[in-house]
Amino acid sequence: MWANKETEAFIDWARHFNANKGGAVRFYGLDIYSLFDSIDAVLTNLDKIKPPLAEKARAQYACFDPYGRDEQQYMNSLFEWPEGCKAQAIKVLHDLRRKHFEIRTEEDEDVVMDIVQNAKIAVGAEKYYRSVMFGKSPDSWNVRDTHMIDTLDMLLGHTPNKSGAIVWAHNTHIGDYRATSMMKEGTVNLGGLARERYGEDAVALVGFGTHRGSVIASNKWGGRVQKMTVPAAKEGTFDDLFHRITIAGSLPNQYYLVFRAVGTAEQKEEGKVVNLKELAKWRGQRAIGVVYTPSTERWGNYVPTQLSKRYDAFIFVDLSEALRPLAHLERYEDLTEIPESWPMGV
Template sequence: MKKIQLIWFVLLSLSFLACSPTDDALDEVNQDAGFLTKGIHPLQNTSDLDVLINDIGNSQYVLLGEASHGTAEYYEWRAEISKRLIQEKGFNLIAVEGDWPATYTLNQYIQGQQGSSANQVLQAYQRWPTWMWANQEVASLAEWLRQYNANQGQNNKVGFYGMDVYSLWESLDALRAYLEQANPEAAQLARNAQACLAPYNRDEQLYAQATAQGRSCADQLQQLYAAVQAHRQSRPPGDEAAFNAEQNALAAVNAERYYYQMVRSGSASWNLRDRHMQETVNRLVSHRGDNAKIIIWAHNTHVGDARYTDMVQTGEVNIGQLLREQHANAGVYLVGFGSYEGQVIASSRWGGSTQVMPVPAATANSWEALLHQHSPTNKLLLMEELQDIPEAMKTRGHRAIGVTYNPSSERGNYVPTVLPMRYDAFLFIDRTTALHPLQGM
């Protein structure tokens, strides 16, 4: 059991890969930041986003990263960018690094269908770390989206969906509740899958360990998915409830595959997760139709093209890379985030208590340290303008903080990165503040 707990911690305490940087990527002494002679723009208020919105142009896919899951400014700036993309560019979908069932509950509130307040609806996020989505910054955006949608026709309302892969039991619960009314025959298959999983008491670790001993519920989940696919095909093309059911069935199938791989291969489980995110994005765009334009919120390690980090050495991919490869002609725009120092919400251990932690000054010669050295102010970088500067094209450490964090062990939190290739734009916040979890979370 100790072994599987260690594997679980290594794989799931990440919403990022804490890659150990090479010595070349992290020198002990800062180099001169004087090579940063162009591509840097001020970032003080929302009007400073004009250059970013213009640079995004007609892109259909815009991915907004974050260097941690617990920094207020990352959420706030992503919200401001999203609002402008919705109002000025016609974006009508947001997909986030969250579970499908809980986020669908929030989506229903945003659509004006249920719930008394965003704060109340965000209680649906029960999986640790709840602060990732049950926070004041997301609640504020949700209220804005609900008000925006109230003034739109049904076809123009913005949808808000989860694209992560963890919700095995939660997706089955939601799916069974729907099928009991809509398709009793398929509901029996949902009950069969739940019965198969019942001995593991909703414990992903126990199920993963059982697969290592030859037990599996994959067949029951696959039979259920096939039945739900057939059910959806029998429904009108725009049937949102049937689409929701099919996505829950897919999430359950891929969650089982993820937990199966979790105890076998870190790279395989990582890739399965990001390919599920890619598939979910594609399904959302297809479901929305010809006018679909989607904003994606996820950690930098999912958003920033993996080919320009050391992830490529272990064969790991991410959604930023996958969407660039698949949809280049439609326009895929990647926005990264980073900071020099400040505060963050995190925990000292997986499943532990929520804490406000200090983020120390960035390690010497990291991208964050060089950007602070250039000027200790917030700034926006457009990467195309940096790509003909040789010094800017060198690999340097780029900080990534996960849901578990130890401020005294900074060196292991830097991903070797060619920044102008990993992203199309980068928002640098010199000093950050902690995210604001909802009370009781």
């Protein structure tokens, strides 16, 4: 998701801003797909600042060694050994929490935060893979998004001067789950949880849609990064509706609408609010994740949605263009000119 030139440009901007303006713009991840990388981060940092604690953690994390840094192997092992390494991952986190104040007073607070957070990720990732194998349909998703909101909570408490945060995620994570079919399925998400936890006036949820264009994704988890053609939106969906509005109104290729102004009274006054009953009706809205199959999307990629309740604002790009992968990516393939005939990805 982040290995693209657009993210690289933002990181360069943030680096120069921090150097020249004395700012503190930071860039963090929220997800839990880094079990073994997070274990490495815990051990590497502890080796530098608390070698005895590193050895204790290494002894616990050795439980994961037989799986060769392969999450799929670990998940498969749970059928024969259901207890897995859950207790060991939790033990490391508990030990770090007990020593947290002692370490924090001696070392850089950012380093300590990084150690503890990566230990939390190891616990969360283990719980996620366990829920994939043994949980009900929404359980693994809910583990991820609950971890995301808890991580955001931690970061907001860690930022100087009580700064805010801009969170970049797919629509399915950002748009309030209570205004989609996710609610009936028992699925929660980051955007809805943020509204519940911080209050609706403290959160602005911004959605994104397109009629057609291109996107970088993969046809399976861990697969090659591919530039794919996004076909014209399914008729009757919000993505199709905005395309027809764009054509009929001779609107520009990209624009945004505000459904609900948030913030202070002054900020609300400045916002131009669109209040259209049509946008509160139930329609499908396209969802494109890291795994995507354009040839079959019309049967499975549209989420029943009340758009003006799901988001506070909505950005629409009629003809969109894919992000540009970094040149060093070896597993990248441009398929925009190739028929979309690969197997379905989920």
